[in-house]
Amino acid sequence: MFVFLLFSDWSSTQRLGVISYAASSLVCIGLALRRGSNFLHKPKSTGIALFSAILQILMVADLIAGWRLAIHNALAGVFVQYNLYQIRHPFQAGSLLVFGAIFFFALQTIVIRFRFRPGAKLAATGLLLSVTLWVLEIISLHATDHALYYLFHGRMVIAYLWLLAAAITAVGASFDALSMNRKRAPRS
Numbered sequence: 001m002f003v004f005l006l007f008s009d010w011s012s013t014q015r016l017g018v019i020s021y022a023a024s025s026l027v028c029i030g031l032a033l034r035r036g037s038n039f040l041h042k043p044k045s046t047g048i049a050l051f052s053a054i055l056q057i058l059m060v061a062d063l064i065a066g067w068r069l070a071i072h073n074a075l076a077g078v079f080v081q082y083n084l085y086q087i088r089h090p091f092q093a094g095s096l097l098v099f100g101a102i103f104f105f106a107l108q109t110i111v112i113r114f115r116f117r118p119g120a121k122l123a124a125t126g127l128l129l130s131v132t133l134w135v136l137e138i139i140s141l142h143a144t145d146h147a148l149y150y151l152f153h154g155r156m157v158i159a160y161l162w163l164l165a166a167a168i169t170a171v172g173a174s175f176d177a178l179s180m181n182r183k184r185a186p187r188s
Helices: 002-008 012-034 044-065 067-081 085-113 118-139 142-148 157-184
Strands: none
Touching (some): 012 157, 067 085, 085 118, 118 142, 118 157
């Protein structure tokens, strides 16, 4: 009953985001717990699954609480307070350029760090997509907002991107756990 009341005020976009990230985080929690509770001797796949679960739980909390929108509104308030709101576009564009550079550095790091673990690479890329969407909503440049908030089949495009990011993360963490199991399986 509580869950229904909680969902009743939400848009279909918000519902899809919460359900996507919640389901993916449950998959990742299951993978981390399945690997055993001995975290001192945990396999590598537990680390990516556990980190994925934590970040996606934070995404669910953000979708419920609206932290990214609160941060955006606080930053917009600063621009209004100092009479800079009319010239915010160069700051937003500059922020996007800086974040773009960080994004490509992070992507390159993921490719190098997980070059022998394709599942972990996929999971980390899904997490990077989630963080990218989060940052894009905070920066909120008109052109990106127009693309992200465009309605497609009754939901904003960002909802489908959240679904994609969550699915990529869950599938990647699952493949990573599966490949680690195969490496560890005793041969007869």
